[in-house]
Structure formats: structure tokens, C-alpha cells
Amino acid sequence: MSRWNRRQIVSASFAAALGYLGPVSSALPSFDGAPWGAERAAAAPPLQTATGDPALYAVYIDAALKEGQFEQYTCEFDAAWAILKSFGIDSTLEDQVVAIGLDPRIEPYYEATPDGFVVYGGDTTQFFSGDYTQNFLARTTGQAMQKIFATYAVDVEPVNDRAGIEAALDRSALVWMKATVDFLPWEPVTWVTPEGKELPGVLGNDHAVVVMGYNSDVAVIRDILGPTSSNWNRLFEYEVPWETLLAVWEAQGFDGLAVSPSGQ
Numbered sequence: 511m512s513r514w515n516r517r518q519i520v521s522a523s524f525a526a527a528l529g530y531l532g533p534v535s536s537a538l539p540s541f542d543g544a545p546w547g548a549e550r551a552a553a554a555p556p557l558q559t560a561t562g563d564p565a566l567y568a569v570y571i572d573a574a575l576k577e578g579q580f581e582q583y584t585c586e587f588d589a590a591w592a593i594l595k596s597f598g599i600d601s602t603l604e605d606q607v608v609a610i611g612l613d614p615r616i617e618p619y620y621e622a623t624p625d626g627f628v629v630y631g632g633d634t635t636q637f638f639s640g641d642y643t644q645n646f647l648a649r650t651t652g653q654a655m656q657k658i659f660a661t662y663a664v665d666v667e668p669v670n671d672r673a674g675i676e677a678a679l680d681r682s683a684l685v686w687m688k689a690t691v692d693f694l695p696w697e698p699v700t701w702v703t704p705e706g707k708e709l710p711g712v713l714g715n716d717h718a719v720v721v722m723g724y725n726s727d728v729a730v731i732r733d734i735l736g737p738t739s740s741n742w743n744r745l746f747e748y749e750v751p752w753e754t755l756l757a758v759w760e761a762q763g764f765d766g767l768a769v770s771p772s773g774q
Contacts, residue, residue, distance in 0.1 A: 513769050524682035525664065548639065558692070558748040561723075561730055569679040571596070573732040573745055583642040585718040586650050590658055590704075590733040592720050593684045597771045609661040610654055613637035615704050616645035616699075620713065627699040627713050634701065648718050651709070652765045655686065663772050670764035671748035672756060675721055685721035686769060688762035692741055693754050696761050710763040721755075721766075729755050 516684025564570035574595035579588045580603040585608045594601045618628045618640045629647055640648025652668060659666040665683075669675055675685050679765030690696045696774040698710035703709070724728030737744050759766070 513749070532728055557652065558743070558745050559728075560745060561747050562748055564723070565711065567606075567723045567725045567730060568676075569680065571684060572732060573677065573684055573720050573722040575732065576734060578734055578748070579734055581642050581647060582644065583640070583648040583737070585716075585735065586655060586686075587642075587658075589686050589718040589720050589732075590655060592732055592734055593686055593769050594659075594662055594664070596684060597664060601658075603676070605661075606607065606658050607638065609658045611637045611657070612652065613639045617641065618645060618649075620647065620699065627697060628699045629699050629713070631701055631703065631706060633703040635707065646714060647716075649711070651688065651763075652688065652767045656766060659767070659769055665770045667768050667774055669766045669768045670751060674768065676724055676768070679724055680722065681770065683747050683768045683770035687719060687721060687759060687766035689719050689755075690758050690761070691715040691717045691735070692744065693750050693758050696758070698761060710722065712761055716762075724752075727751065 525573065535690070561570075561655075564572075566637075574592045576588075576591065579585060580591075584603060587603055590606060591601050591603075613634075616630060616639075618629055618631030620627050631647060631649075632643055634651045635651060635653045637654055638648070638650040643647045656666050662727055669678055669685060669687075675687075678685050690712055692715075694715060696715055698715045699711050701709040701711045715734070720732040721729050722732045728751055731748055731750055733748065735744060736746050
């Protein structure tokens with residue numbers, strides 16, 4: 511499989527290079543396969559900090575790694591694979607898709623409105639929505655991902671704050687969470703389901719990762735995406751300052767799951 515970037519376009523401005531993190535504004539996007547923000551993430555990706563000695567962290571769990579995603583837009587499934595594999599459980603993309611189900615009613619698309627971007631897609635609280643081989647808007651949520659983890663008979667519960675992440679890791683659970691690619695700035699969107707549910711999210715750089723460790727300053731991330739055309743220097747494992755992680759996570763509605771072997 512060719513190594514392309516996960517969510518190819520990020521609404522990242524010069525402020526990103528200066529360490530600004532948060533929503534960014536942009537003019538109406540042009541279209542060449544994904545919406546333009548101010549510039550591509552590849553223009554000025556932040557330097558990622560490699561992890562150090564595991565002894566530097568309050569908790570460090572060596573999460574499983576495979577080099578590259580199943581498909582271009584399968585990050586939610588890839589993060590789940592890493593968690594399950596860490597617990598000795600093999601999973602395939604096909605089995606995960608069967609477990610979560612696809613919502614075929616609408617292929618996600620976006621519109622720019624005076625109040626911001628709106629994405630019209632399937633019910634991501636129950637299913638995966640979109641063609642994960644080519645639609646950059648294809649995605650799901652932790653609520654729907656719980657169906658996958660239940661299929662593999664592991665314990666899963668939502669987490670939505672730093673204390674929840676730390677408590678999960680303290681008991682040897684791993685944390686599946688929604689983020690942005692490289693934890694870069696984002697263009698906020700409202701995702702609207704056919705039933706009219708409105709969900710928070712990000713436009714062009716939606717992503718999912720695994721939190722596998724922490725200390726008082728940083729969280730340790732397992733990112734199956736690895737090097738791609740948006741950042742050839744992207745690491746599979748890196749540190750993210752808590753302040754950065756929490757700001758990005760908030761944009762995704764603090765969507766996270768603590769997953770551990772059954773009965774642990």
C-alpha cells in the first residue's frame with residue numbers, strides 16, 4: 511500500500527509553526543480531493559519529541575506496532591488493532607468492520623456555511639461512515655468503536671479527561687482516542703447525521719491514536735500512521751505535552767476509550 515497521509519489537508523497557518531494550537535480560520539476552501547485550510551501540514555509540521563527511557567514515565571506500556579494503516583482512512587481501526595494486539599488478540603480490518611457496521615445511507619460530504627463547516631454523514635455514534643479507501647471525511651466515534659472491543663471480549667469504558675487517561679494507564683489499560691494528525695491545529699466542523707444529531711469534530715485532519723504512557727509533563731502516543739507525505743519525519747511513538755493533547759482532544763469532544771483485558 512502506498513504511504514499517503516491520513517487526513518491530507520490540515521488547516522494549519524504560520525501560527526502553527528510558532529506553537530499556536532487551536533481552531534484556525536480560513537477562506538472558503540478550494541477542492542483538489544480535500545479542503546484547503548491556510549496550507550498543508552507538510553509545510554511546517556511540528557517537531558515530534560521521541561520517547562526516552564521508559565523509567566522517565568509514571569506509566570509506560572509498550573503498545574503493539576505495525577508500520578502503516580490498513581487503508582488510507584482507517585486510523586480508528588488501526589488504533590484498535592494496536593490495543594488488541596498489545597493484549598495478545600489478533601484482529602483484521604474486515605472483522606472490525608463487520609463488528610462496527612457501515613452506515614451506507616450517505617457518503618460524507620461537507621459544506622462551508624456562514625457559521626463554519628458542516629459535514630453531512632452517517633450516524634458515527636453507531637457505525638463507521640464513509641469510504642475509508644478514498645474519502646478523507648470517513649470516520650467514526652468511540653461510542654461506535656465500543657462494539658468492536660466488545661466483540662473481542664475486552665473491557666472498555668469511556669474516558670473524557672486527563673484524570674481518566676492516567677487512571678486507565680495506572681491499571682494497565684490503553685487509551686484509544688480521537689485527535690488530529692500530528693496534534694496540529696484544526697478546522698472545527700459540525701457533523702450532522704441523517705437523524706439530525708450534531709457532533710463536534712475536525713475537518714481535514716481527523717485522526718485516532720493510542721495513549722500508552724504518561725508523566726506529569728507529557729503523554730506518550732502510539733501512532734500507527736507513521737511517515738507519510740504530510741510528514742515524512744512522523745514517528746510511530748512520540749511525546750505530546752498534556753496542554754497540547756487536551757486542546758486537540760477537546761476539539762474531538764473528548765472522545766476516548768479505556769481498554770483492558772477482561773477482568774483486569
